[in-house]
Amino acid sequence: MRILVTGGAGFIGSHYVRTLLDGAYPDHGDTRVTVFDKLTYAGDRGKLPEPHPRLTFVQGDVCDADALLAALPGHDAVVHFAAESHVDRSLASAREFFTTNVLGTQTLLDCCRRTGVDRIVHVSTDEVYGTIDEGSWTEDHPLLPNSPYAASKAASDLAVRAYFRSHDLPVMITRCCNNYGPYQYTEKVIPLFVTNLLSGRDVPLYGDGLNVREWIHVDDHCRAVQLVLENGRPGEVYNIGGGTEITNRELTKQLLELCGEGWDRVRHVTDRKAHDRRYSLDDTKIRRELGYQPAIAFEQGLADIVKWYRDNRDWWDKTTR
Ligand code: NAD
Numbered sequence: 001m002r003i004l005v006t007g008g009a010g011f012i013g014s015h016y017v018r019t020l021l022d023g024a025y026p027d028h029g030d031t032r033v034t035v036f037d038k039l040t041y042a043g044d045r046g047k048l049p050e051p052h053p054r055l056t057f058v059q060g061d062v063c064d065a066d067a068l069l070a071a072l073p074g075h076d077a078v079v080h081f082a083a084e085s086h087v088d089r090s091l092a093s094a095r096e097f098f099t100t101n102v103l104g105t106q107t108l109l110d111c112c113r114r115t116g117v118d119r120i121v122h123v124s125t126d127e128v129y130g131t132i133d134e135g136s137w138t139e140d141h142p143l144l145p146n147s148p149y150a151a152s153k154a155a156s157d158l159a160v161r162a163y164f165r166s167h168d169l170p171v172m173i174t175r176c177c178n179n180y181g182p183y184q185y186t187e188k189v190i191p192l193f194v195t196n197l198l199s200g201r202d203v204p205l206y207g208d209g210l211n212v213r214e215w216i217h218v219d220d221h222c223r224a225v226q227l228v229l230e231n232g233r234p235g236e237v238y239n240i241g242g243g244t245e246i247t248n249r250e251l252t253k254q255l256l257e258l259c260g261e262g263w264d265r266v267r268h269v270t271d272r273k274a275h276d277r278r279y280s281l282d283d284t285k286i287r288r289e290l291g292y293q294p295a296i297a298f299e300q301g302l303a304d305i306v307k308w309y310r311d312n313r314d315w316w317d318k319t320t321r
Helices: 011-021 065-071 087-092 095-115 148-167 189-198 218-231 248-258 284-290 298-311 313-317
Strands: 002-006 032-037 055-059 077-080 119-125 171-176 178-180 203-206 212-217 237-240 244-247 266-269
Touching (some): 002 011, 011 032, 011 218, 032 065, 065 095, 077 218, 087 148, 095 119, 095 148, 119 148, 119 218, 148 171, 171 218, 178 218, 178 298, 189 248, 189 298, 212 218, 212 248, 212 298, 248 298
Parallel strands (some): 002 032, 032 055, 077 119, 119 171
Antiparallel strands (some): 212 244
16 A cells, blocks of 8 residues: 655654554555655654655645646555644744645645545644534534634635535545644644753743643544544544643643643743634544544653653754744
């Protein structure tokens, strides 16, 4: 089998590629992988196990149909991780988000149709649903995005739906909660706080810190994406939950403890614009249909990741500004 992975030099895409090539997914011992990545500030080939006999790297933009049409032939499946992914950047400047996330996804879908790819997974996010005070979102909940990032992902999800309905393109959507794990760019809250604390800097906590996020280890997310790639039904959406919902304040407290620091290291900063109060996914569908359940307990995963950042300063030193 041959799988093309867009955004495979990013945080989640590279974890997926490393895991696949490590043989962690049954029956993929011979699977060959092509990473197709533009190498934006978030992309880094240092996350990939190169050289590897079953890995090919193509530097390319998902908005570039010619590059995709050159790379795609011969691939059975595509996993689409490539995106502009950081909410704060989308608040500062949204154009790149709509270019890559919407037009890039549409270009990729078109090229998959023209080259006859058998299965495609479009990796999306719980942020497309907006914010929820009580209860949890099922896949049928309306899309009510509040940030330009979330709006661009919601628009890409709608493009996917249209390509399935109009062209029978065999594509599935996954919507996952907040990920943490190795090689996450240091602008995201967990690596930002950990690397700040390890470098003797304060940590900036938005607003009252009571925004609730659901967390998942990147390894559980990637396993769920693989389940959807192998057994998901085309045209369907699958929520992927992590099972741990905590406030940013509680998360900060746990990170301070793991780094041996106190609350005096916290700097309260003006809240993010339109900051969603709470995210919460109902992932009954993927659990029932595909047998998914997260394997990594949050407390253990968080402790492991603090240790990973302690041990891998060489990697993240170049990403902290
Ligand atoms: P990331 O920012 O770490 O990586 C994105 C990758 O995409 C980078 O390697 C970058 O070079 C590449 N890329 C960007 N624009 C491109 C373009 N035009 N053409 C080709 N490659 C391009 O992001 P991530 O955190 O790994 O997220 C991956 C996917 O998962 C995204 O689609 C994101 O929306 C989704 N997601 C992320 C989270 C999370 O918590 N990080 C949660 C749910 C869903």
